[in-house]
Amino acid sequence: MKEIITAENVKLSYGNYEALHGINLSFHEKELTALIGPSGCGKSTFLRCLNRMNDDIENIKITGKIMFEGQDIYSPKMDLVSLRKEVGMVFQQPTPFPFSVYNNVAYGLRIAGIKDKELIDQRVEESLKEAAIWEETKDNLNRNAQSFSGGQQQRICIARALAVRPKVVLLDEPTSALDPISSSEIEETLMELKKQFTFIMVTHNLQQAGRVADQTAFLMNGNLIEAGPTEKMFIAPEKQITSDYLNGRFG
Amino acid sequence: MHEIFLDELKKLNTQFMEMGVFVNDEIDHATRAFVDHDKARAQAMVDDEEKIPHESLDIQQKALKLMALQQPVATDFRVVISILKATTDLERIGENAISIALETIRVKGNPRIPEVEEIISNMTHNVRHMLIQVLTAYVQDDEKMAKDVAAKDSEIDEAYVKARHLIIGGIEKDPSAAVASSSYFVVTRLLERIGDHIVNLAMWVVYKTTGELNELANPTEEKTI
Numbered sequence: 001m002k003e004i005i006t007a008e009n010v011k012l013s014y015g016n017y018e019a020l021h022g023i024n025l026s027f028h029e030k031e032l033t034a035l036i037g038p039s040g041c042g043k044s045t046f047l048r049c050l051n052r053m054n055d056d057i058e059n060i061k062i063t064g065k066i067m068f069e070g071q072d073i074y075s076p077k078m079d080l081v082s083l084r085k086e087v088g089m090v091f092q093q094p095t096p097f098p099f100s101v102y103n104n105v106a107y108g109l110r111i112a113g114i115k116d117k118e119l120i121d122q123r124v125e126e127s128l129k130e131a132a133i134w135e136e137t138k139d140n141l142n143r144n145a146q147s148f149s150g151g152q153q154q155r156i157c158i159a160r161a162l163a164v165r166p167k168v169v170l171l172d173e174p175t176s177a178l179d180p181i182s183s184s185e186i187e188e189t190l191m192e193l194k195k196q197f198t199f200i201m202v203t204h205n206l207q208q209a210g211r212v213a214d215q216t217a218f219l220m221n222g223n224l225i226e227a228g229p230t231e232k233m234f235i236a237p238e239k240q241i242t243s244d245y246l247n248g249r250f251g
Numbered sequence: 252m253h254e255i256f257l258d259e260l261k262k263l264n265t266q267f268m269e270m271g272v273f274v275n276d277e278i279d280h281a282t283r284a285f286v287d288h289d290k291a292r293a294q295a296m297v298d299d300e301e302k303i304p305h306e307s308l309d310i311q312q313k314a315l316k317l318m319a320l321q322q323p324v325a326t327d328f329r330v331v332i333s334i335l336k337a338t339t340d341l342e343r344i345g346e347n348a349i350s351i352a353l354e355t356i357r358v359k360g361n362p363r364i365p366e367v368e369e370i371i372s373n374m375t376h377n378v379r380h381m382l383i384q385v386l387t388a389y390v391q392d393d394e395k396m397a398k399d400v401a402a403k404d405s406e407i408d409e410a411y412v413k414a415r416h417l418i419i420g421g422i423e424k425d426p427s428a429a430v431a432s433s434s435y436f437v438v439t440r441l442l443e444r445i446g447d448h449i450v451n452l453a454m455w456v457v458y459k460t461t462g463e464l465n466e467l468a469n470p471t472e473e474k475t476i
């Protein structure tokens with residue numbers, strides 16, 4: 001399986017405080033990787049490094065290398081807009097913009113300068129279908145996206161992320177604000193979508209990682225403790241501390 | 252919260268080990284009663300035959316409860332699953348010991364083929380030693396010891412084959428002893444089965460320790476039945 005993103009010795013500091021102590025981790029194409037670990041372990045911070053969402057934080061220093069399809073994303077030559085088109089993101093709280101479903105999903109395409117109405121129509125429909133929210137929105141495309149339920153809003157946000165045809169989608173606890181049924185629907189959607197896209201997901205729901213992730217990476221105190229195939233991590237991890245965390249012994 | 256889980260697990264492990272030691276004694280009592288024609292002793296075992304299945308059920312219920320309520324994963328998962336599976340094999344060993352006791356009660360006449368009785372004594376000694384060793388490997392998470400125990404099963408199988416030849420030879424010499432000698436077939440066969448269950452126990456020790464689940468029986472081994 002081809003590696004699509006490779007992090008080499010990634011360190012991140014806020015002023016004098018080092019939050020990531022040198023992370024080495026690769027992500028395979030068309031797989032879902034779960035990043036797990038106690039609160040404050042650096043998993044979200046690390047996730048946000050992968051499409052440079054931390055750039056604007058004051059006093060931040062990031063060293064090491066993150067390669068996306070062989071390109072160093074922190075190189076001065078990297079175009080941020082095109083990076084984020086390729087590496088999209090979905091957040092913990094559903095964040096639909098305060099306008100219609102259609103305009104939400106079309107938003108990224110318009111930013112990218114696409115004006116062809118037919119192409120946008122087609123892409124909106126495709127993306128909503130991929131995010132498994134088409135049936136619930138097809139007759140209400142002009143309804144305000146914020147008037148849908150939390151689970152539906154999150155799937156609209158996934159559709160919005162998919163509309164620009166990214167290669168990787170970063171998910172920051174995408175179901176933690178949702179009820180179990182909506183969470184399970186999102187999980188099913190991800191299982192289907194990972195045939196086409198690469199996902200990297202921060203989650204506190206360990207059972208969810210077990211259910212959907214191909215690879216699981218365990219971080220603690222800014223270090224990568226262990227990463228590997230999810231089945232191995234959940235049955236026979238290399239380190240006792242990984243087993244302890246998975247069993248809720250701390251964190 | 253997790254302390255409670257570990258505490259429950261520790262108790263379960265102790266209960267499992269106690270059951271193991273009890274089953275081991277049962278093998279000894281059963282074969283001694285058989286060789287000594289001690290029907291009273293055998294009957295006492297049969298009267299108490301519910302004890303092992305009852306214990307097994309209790310362990311399994313506790314393990315299932317831990318699975319359902321605590322949802323252990325990784326190391327903890329392997330420990331609970333291993334107990335769950337190993338308990339069944341231990342219970343089968345106990346059943347085989349009771350079957351030897353039943354055969355002791357059932358046997359008519361007084362067949363004596365001293366060489367076969369010697370093999371039965373040796374097989375008994377060896378399976379009991381293997382059982383204690385596999386339980387030790389279980390407690391100590393000793394993968395190598397478990398594999399060594401499993402490898403010894405081929406000696407049990409060889410002894411069984413040898414016993415069969417001797418029994419047939421004995422019947423040929425004195426056909427009137429045929430009915431009584433059939434008990435020797437039953438008992439050696441039961442001891443051979445106990446060896447197979449010990450191999451299964453060893454397999455669960457390896458799983459508990461490493462997460463790898465593989466047959467430990469020698470693949471080239473001649474099928475004994």
